[in-house]
Amino acid sequence: MDFAYDAVTEGYRQRLLAFMDEHVYPAEPAPDLAALQRVARERGLWNLFLTGEHGAGLTNLQYAPLAEIMGRSPSLAPAALNCAAPDTGNMELLAGFGTPWQRDRWLRPLLDGRIRSAFCMTEPEVASSDATNIATRIERDGDQYRINGRKWFATGGMSPRCEIFVVMGRSDPDAPRHRQQSMVLVPRDTPGVTVVRGLHSFGYDDGDHGGHAEIEFADVRVPAEHLIGGEGDGFAIAQARLGPGRIHHCMRLIGMAERALELLCRRVTARVAFGRPLAEQGVVQDWIAESRVRIEQARLLVLKTAWLMDTVGNQGAHTEIQAIKIAVPSAVEWILDKAIQAHGAAGVSQDTPLAGLWSRARTIRIADGPDEVHRRSLARRELRRFSP
Known part of the structure; x- marks a missing residue:
């Protein structure tokens, strides 16, 4: 078992990290999306999510760490790279189920970002x-x-x-x-x-x-x-579309959690309360340690799910897709809550990205199927193994 990124993934990671530092983060206060998209295309950072002839040809496992980086600025980075929902899912849907005419009429301009x-x-x-x-x-x-x-x-x-x-x-x-x-x-x-x-x-x-x-x-x-597709195919097509969408959400959520933890650590090392830095408070250290543990657990489960989707298909990874949809938004919501708490009033204001990130994490516990539906389905799958 090799946990290292392969050469292709690492190459994209380095280019994407530079793009984020040089263009995305500076643009967050007043974004110019068209300008960002031009640079992204010039650097070959375009349609990274889509496998096959229409996209970059990356596997889910290769795309996962790239989506995580985009998740650090979820309102801007995915759109800048033409990797934003719901266009990603709709492009996958058209690529997989659209007629040649439908792909020419709608998929092509979506792929071009027009x-x-x-x-x-x-x-x-x-x-x-x-x-x-x-x-x-x-x-x-x-x-x-x-x-x-x-x-x-x-x-x-x-x-x-x-x-x-x-x-x-x-x-x-x-x-x-x-x-x-x-x-x-x-x-x-x-x-x-x-x-x-x-x-x-x-x-x-x-x-x-x-x-x-x-x-x-x-x-x-x-x-x-x-x-x-055909009449009556709508439910099956929707399920085929939502599986990749769910893992993309979870990939980006990990990036949101990493940014929240980074902001948390910077804040508590710079602020003093009751005569000592917040970073020396035991409860704050607890938050930091628990945050790192939850991020690593979530990332490993997402990477395993991506690997399964690549090797046995989306249906073969159904259990793990449901597991990440349950586990990751909840874990990230918890981390963001602690980062907000450490920032005090600033954490709920517009002066940090934390409140906006928290709203996204909380919303994803409902989007693409609420927690309770996934828990019910996952429990039934487990029980089937023991049913006579």
């Missing part, structure tokens, strides 16, 4: 943790599909560059439970599409880098060739 996209799955009126509850209707009408429903927390939907929505809805209510759903591509400017409002997470939005939208689809019509 447009953005949104994934419309979650709904305000149903428990979307169970994707079979989705109520939005997708009905065949001649050579078109008609869409009616309401979606929300469609990340990317508030970006002025968002041009395409990937919409999941119910196409056949009488089919077996996991064959009732389909997916269609809906251009943003289609008549009947209304972006109702932007939604905040704990008061934060992502501006041009994402922005969560509530969207109404009222008798929206798109050509039949906008269907992704």
Whole structure:
């Protein structure tokens, strides 16, 4: 078992670390995303997440430490490298399930960073943790599909560059439970599409880098060739899309935790209370030690999961994907909480990135399936091993 990065990964790591120091961190107060993207492309730091012909050709295991570095500035770095959700998942979806026409029309401009996209799955009126509850209707009408429903927390939907929505809805209510759903591509400017409002997470939005939208689809019509895969394939396609998305979240979360721990250590060595540096307080040392342990545990589990996805496929890594989705956001939320505590009032203010990072970690305990759903599924998998 070799824990060293291979030569390809290390080469990308060094280039990415330099890019972060020279361009991303200095730009955080007033980002110019277009300028950052130009530099990233010039340095070959583009579409690193995507395997195969369309991306850099990295494995999940090679990409993991790179996504971790991006996670140190999650609002800016992933977008600068064209590795930001939900575009990553939508590009993977189009690459894997799109027709040649769909890939040429939508995947190509997404790969070039010319447009953005949104994934419309979650709904305000149903428990979307169970994707079979989705109520939005997708009905065949001649050579078109008609869409009616309401979606929300469609990340990317508030970006002025968002041009395409990937919409999941119910196409056949009488089919077996996991064959009732389909997916269609809906251009943003289609008549009947209304972006109702932007939604905040704990008061934060992502501006041009994402922005969560509530969207109404009222008798929206798109050509039949906008269907992704076949009718009834929507649930399976969604699961194929969400697996890589979950591990990408966890990869970036580790970078968020590393930055939080770094800020925590700098703060407590510079501040004095009750006659001695905060770093000498036993409770603070406890926080630091526990933070390092949790980061190392989380990183190893994520790397194992990435390796399994590369070697036995996403389905073969299903247990580990669920395990990281449970363990990593919770661990990182704890670390961020302690970093905020050490900063006092500054920790909850806009003067450090900590409050924004905490909101992301807490939100990911809900996004792509809440903790409780993953725990239930994981427990059932374990129990099956012992069932007669």
